[in-house]
Amino acid sequence: MNVKYMYSLLAVIVLFLVSYVLAGTGTAFKVLFGIILPYAALLTFIIGFISRIMNWGRSAVPFRITTTCGQQKSLPWIKPNAIDNPFSKGAVVVRMFLEIVLFRSLFRNTRLKMKVGPKIYYQLEIFLWAGALAFHYAFLTVLLRHLRFFTEPVPLPVRLLETVDSFFRLEVLYDVSQFGLPGVYISGLVLLAAVIYLFLRRILIPNVKYISLAADFFPLFLIFGIAFTGILMRYVAKIDVIAAKELTMGLVTFHPTIPEGLASIFYVHVFFVSILLAYFPFSKLMHLGGIFFSPTRNMPADTRATRHINPWNYPVHVHTYEEYEDEFREKMIDAGLPVVKQPVEAPPEETEEKE
Amino acid sequence: MSDKKLIIAGVVIFVAVVAFPFWFNMGKAAPAPELELTERAKELNHGKCVMPTDYMQSEHMQLLDLWRHSVVRNAKRTFVNTSGQEFNMSLTNTCLDCHANKAEFCDRCHDYASVRPYCWDCHIDNPKETE
Known part of the structure; x- marks a missing residue:
């Protein structure tokens, strides 16, 4: 039993139950889950996201x-x-772009293995890369597809995406059961x-399990909850989609309404998304903005050509040798030490030295 | 510094993207569509559909899919609803018989929810509409 994931799991289950039960009790909680919390969460998301970005932006970059x-x-x-090994800004842009869209650094994931005999080899560990790609692109597709609930009329690109997705x-x-209408979106299933x-990767691979914290499991359970309730609403416990869009359109046009006849599961879904949005700026999910601030990726490796000025450098008061000699020249000469610059006003000393 | 400018630009893009639904729908009212029932739909079967209205609202696609399966695979065309009434499983002859106004009945919600059912790939508009 691992407390780290049990706490996260319990948290998500409790959130599910609380929102499911409360949304069923009356309009007051529907207003809370359907209007107040989504607005509050979106504000938290935007303000929190920007403040973290600006905080990172203010940070010093001492070294390249x-x-x-x-x-x-x-x-x-x-x-x-x-x-x-980017040498120019253009190459850095290309490198960052490929990192963001293809996760190239995850692709480099290797695992050291010992073969029979004294042989070490590095195995390409491709599953994390593939899983991460599948996860992020499925999530992006799901997110963009949801624009059909937030736009009227629905823009053509969103409709095209829906067509491709289904x-x-x-x-x-079967004779009594069916699955497939409304059309199955592959992105939802891939996301799940x-x-x-x-x-599973976090609990089945021992060394990954060892470094996994509750903050790693919580977003996973939360996103699982979001995908699960979404899929449930679309294919199993179908909700009134028109009422759902009435609510979401009310939110984005600032005329919030709570339509009749929306099942509790819808409010659970919205509540989960609100939590994800509000939790976002305070969590590891900030890698959405943080990727742009990766100092190991966003700087050109041109230190041989241009000097990187450390912003921590303050003007240091230096006492150069010339200044030192000016200060102690006579004492140095008295002690018989060699000096670079001879004193001009003492020609007799010169003759002494020559002797 | 040039980095500062880039960061500000990034933040502006971020806000613009996140607020997309808000500025896209600015000044537009998007009320839920009103459905129109034909006179025939109000009269026939005492104004009741084959199943209760709230069931039909959310599950009609499932019902139609099962009907298609039953007709095409099992050649069974009779549907018995929960109150024991019998209906012919047919989109064109049963559903569209009452709901002849596809544009005011089917399409309004489908357009609003951005759903493009493939029913209409074969079942073209009810011929009665063109009369």
Whole structure:
């Protein structure tokens, strides 16, 4: 039994039960879960996100600590690796872009293994990269798809995305049960599967389990809860979609309403999303903004060409040798020490030295 | 510093993206669509559909899918609802018989919720509408 994930799991279960029961009791709690908390959460998200970004922006960058994964630009006949050892700002932009859209540093994940005999080899550990890609892109698709609830008329790109997402027309039909209408969005299922994979990875791999904290499990359970309630509402315990859109459109046009006949599960879904938004700026989820501030990625590795000025450098008072000699010249000469600059007003001493 | 400018630009983009639904719908009222029932739908079967209204609102697609399966795979065309009434399982002849006004009945909600059912790939508009 691991307290770290049990606490997170319990927290999400309690949140589910509390919102499910309270949303069923009356309009007052529906207003809370459907109007007040979403607005409060969105404000927390935006203000918290910006304040953390600005805080990072104010931080000093004392050293140029670019991680390099290739040959630096040097002599003309040595082929440099422009992207993995960026020398210009343009190359940094390319590197950051590829990092953000393809997670290249996760792709480099290797695991050291001992083979029979004294042989060490590095195994490419590709599953985290694949899982992370699946998770992030499924989440992005789900997020963009939800714009159909927040826009009227629904923009064409959102409708195109829906068409692509429901491309497979997955359908399971028996005489009494059916699954597949409304059209199955593959992104929802991928998101659920990926979040389960990311969770299992944290509890099944011993060394990953050892470094996993409650703050790692909580977002996973929360996102699982969001995906699960969403899928439940779409395919199993169907809700009145028109009423749902009435509520969400009320939120974005600042005319909030609580339509009749929305099932409690909808309020649970909205409550979970509100928690995720409000929790976002205070958690590891801030890597959404933090990725842009990765000092090992966002600086060119050009320290051989340009000097990186450390902002911590303050004007140091230096006492140069010239100043030192000016101060102690006569005493030095008295003690018989050599001096660089001869005193001009003492020609007789010169003759003494010559003797 | 140039970094400061970049960060400010990033923050502006972030706010613009997050607030997209707010400025996209600025000044627009988007009330939920009102459905229109035809006279025939109000009269026939005492104004009742094959199943209760709230069930039909959220589950009609499931019912139609099961009907299609029953007709196409099992050749069974009779649907018995919870109060024992019998209906012919047919979108064109049963559903669209009453709800002949596809534009005012089906399409309003489907457009509002951005749903494009593939029913209409085969079941074209009820011929009665063109009369």
